[in-house]
Amino acid sequence: MAVELFNDGVHKCISFSDLVKGEGVQSNQFLIVNGDEAILLDPGGQLTFTPLSLELRKLGDFDTLNYIFASHQDPDIISAIDAWITRTPAKVVASKLWARFLPHLLPAYMGDKVGERIISVNDEGLKLPFGDTELLILPAHFLHSVGNLQIFDPVSKTLFSGDMGASMVDDGPEHSVENFTDHIQYMSGFHKRYMVSNKACRLWANMIRQLDVQMMVPQHGRSFKGPEMINQFLDWISALECGVDLLTEESYTIPS
Numbered sequence: 001m002a003v004e005l006f007n008d009g010v011h012k013c014i015s016f017s018d019l020v021k022g023e024g025v026q027s028n029q030f031l032i033v034n035g036d037e038a039i040l041l042d043p044g045g046q047l048t049f050t051p052l053s054l055e056l057r058k059l060g061d062f063d064t065l066n067y068i069f070a071s072h073q074d075p076d077i078i079s080a081i082d083a084w085i086t087r088t089p090a091k092v093v094a095s096k097l098w099a100r101f102l103p104h105l106l107p108a109y110m111g112d113k114v115g116e117r118i119i120s121v122n123d124e125g126l127k128l129p130f131g132d133t134e135l136l137i138l139p140a141h142f143l144h145s146v147g148n149l150q151i152f153d154p155v156s157k158t159l160f161s162g163d164m165g166a167s168m169v170d171d172g173p174e175h176s177v178e179n180f181t182d183h184i185q186y187m188s189g190f191h192k193r194y195m196v197s198n199k200a201c202r203l204w205a206n207m208i209r210q211l212d213v214q215m216m217v218p219q220h221g222r223s224f225k226g227p228e229m230i231n232q233f234l235d236w237i238s239a240l241e242c243g244v245d246l247l248t249e250e251s252y253t254i255p256s
């Protein structure tokens with residue numbers, strides 16, 4: 001079901017949070033629309049392709065999709081790239097680290113046509129012209145993928161944070177976190193294992209603090225609304241030991 005997170009008449013942010021059925025991890029897909037332009041964020045794999053394309057058809061945005069954004073390379077992010085590329089005119093926006101690997105998800109007959117459908121983003125990110133505005137494609141490398149990007153939408157002041165801020169709950173971003181301390185239990189294990197290091201988290205948080213973020217919507221679970229709640233998250237992640245910080249010799253013991 002499509003839920004509007006923002007709508008000023010020209011610019012809309014729409015989320016889909018209930019399309020994963022069965023054992024797949026709950027995941028959120030997002031559509032940003034500005035006038036006649038539309039970008040779909042982290043549409044996922046075969047599991048979500050059919051229900052998501054049906055939802056988009058209801059909104060009338062399926063055949064005119066301009067971009068598909070892949071924050072990183074995971075199955076829940078972009079593994080149905082073949083279906084999206086063959087059935088929509090969209091260009092795929094992805095880190096340059098993944099641009100040469102994504103063709104492995106496409107049939108051979110697409111051959112050298114793939115390159116012109118992929119916008120390969122350098123490590124420093126870019127400003128993507130979009131309708132009457134520009135979306136900021138932000139670097140979020142190692143959070144958790146080696147080539148990881150996020151989108152900041154300056155109109156809705158929303159940070160589409162990918163796996164950063166993800167919570168392992170059944171709720172989608174139409175539910176926002178109400179008590180941060182209580183919510184940590186749903187984020188802690190995921191961030192400790194999937195985020196690469198405290199250094200990456202801290203440097204990323206310092207960058208985010210420079211933006212006027214009013215809402216942060218991760219690719220799994222609930223959203224964070226308002227500067228106070230977002231700052232609580234940034235403070236928490238800036239102090240979190242995770243990934244390689246937690247490695248010991250025991251992490252590399254030969255199985256007995």
Ligand SMILES: [Fe+2]
Nearest residue numbers: 072074144163
């Ligand atoms: Fe991921």
Ligand SMILES: [Fe+2]
Nearest residue numbers: 074076163219
């Ligand atoms: Fe994910």
